[in-house]
Amino acid sequence: MVAGWEQDSSNTRPLDDLLDVYINAYNACISKHTSKMHFGLHICRGNFMGSRHFSEGGYDRIATKIFKNLNVQTYYLEYDTPRAGTFEPLLHLPANKNVVLGVITSKFPELEDKQKMKERVFQAADVVAKGAGQSREEALKRLGVSPQCGFASHEEGNAIVWQDMENKLKLVRDLANEIWPNEP
Numbered sequence: 001m002v003a004g005w006e007q008d009s010s011n012t013r014p015l016d017d018l019l020d021v022y023i024n025a026y027n028a029c030i031s032k033h034t035s036k037m038h039f040g041l042h043i044c045r046g047n048f049m050g051s052r053h054f055s056e057g058g059y060d061r062i063a064t065k066i067f068k069n070l071n072v073q074t075y076y077l078e079y080d081t082p083r084a085g086t087f088e089p090l091l092h093l094p095a096n097k098n099v100v101l102g103v104i105t106s107k108f109p110e111l112e113d114k115q116k117m118k119e120r121v122f123q124a125a126d127v128v129a130k131g132a133g134q135s136r137e138e139a140l141k142r143l144g145v146s147p148q149c150g151f152a153s154h155e156e157g158n159a160i161v162w163q164d165m166e167n168k169l170k171l172v173r174d175l176a177n178e179i180w181p182n183e184p
Contacts, residue, residue: 002061019065027071040074040100041066044149045083058085063092074098079120080105080112080148087124091131093142099128102148104172109164117175121145145175 005015030039043059043066059066059077066075067089075093078084079101093099101124103117121143122136129139151158151165160168176183 016065019062020069023065023069027069030071034071038074039072040076041070041072042076042149043078045078059089060085063089067092067094067097072097074100076100076102076146078102078148079124080107084148087127090124090127093128093131095132095134095142098142098144099124100144100146102146104145104147104168104175106147106149106151106165106168107158107160109160109167111167111171114171114175114178117145117171118178121175121179140179145172145179147172 002015005011026041030037033039074097077099079087080103090099101121103120104112121140125136125139125143128134128142129136132139147168151160151168
């Protein structure tokens with residue numbers, strides 16, 4: 001996406017400036033409601049027919065601006081495949097904000113290994129803790145888990161059937177129960 005933007009001569013401003021415009025637009029839209037509502041933002045890489053995606057790359061380039069300047073409390077981030085990059089950008093997450101880690105893919109039917117996903121959540125918690133000067137336990141209170149995106153962001157859906165979706169959602173619940181026992 002970045003390379004395409006930079007190659008398109010019709011773009012009149014740097015991509016980082018456009019990010020500022022988007023952040024300001026979001027903030028303006030929600031500014032009168034932040035005291036009444038909890039706002040979250042899902043950063044989607046796009047879902048297309050046949051479980052294809054639109055873009056790849058980590059959050060490194062946008063993390064500081066998104067986490068510090070965007071006035072939402074929770075970020076829903078895709079971390080189901082290596083195309084999302086590392087957890088390092090979570091170092092920039094302020095101590096008053098949350099992240100729901102989309103570690104379960106909604107694109108393919110194969111179930112993830114629950115223990116490996118649990119380890120990944122703990123890795124993310126360690127990064128969040130380091131960035132905020134917190135313990136892992138404190139950081140875990142600001143994390144959650146989910147599928148990386150919706151199961152059908154378009155009419156054709158992904159290469160996954162109903163039973164696969166149920167299995168994925170049960171895995172999310174089981175994972176959450178192990179990491180955060182006795183929590184809703």
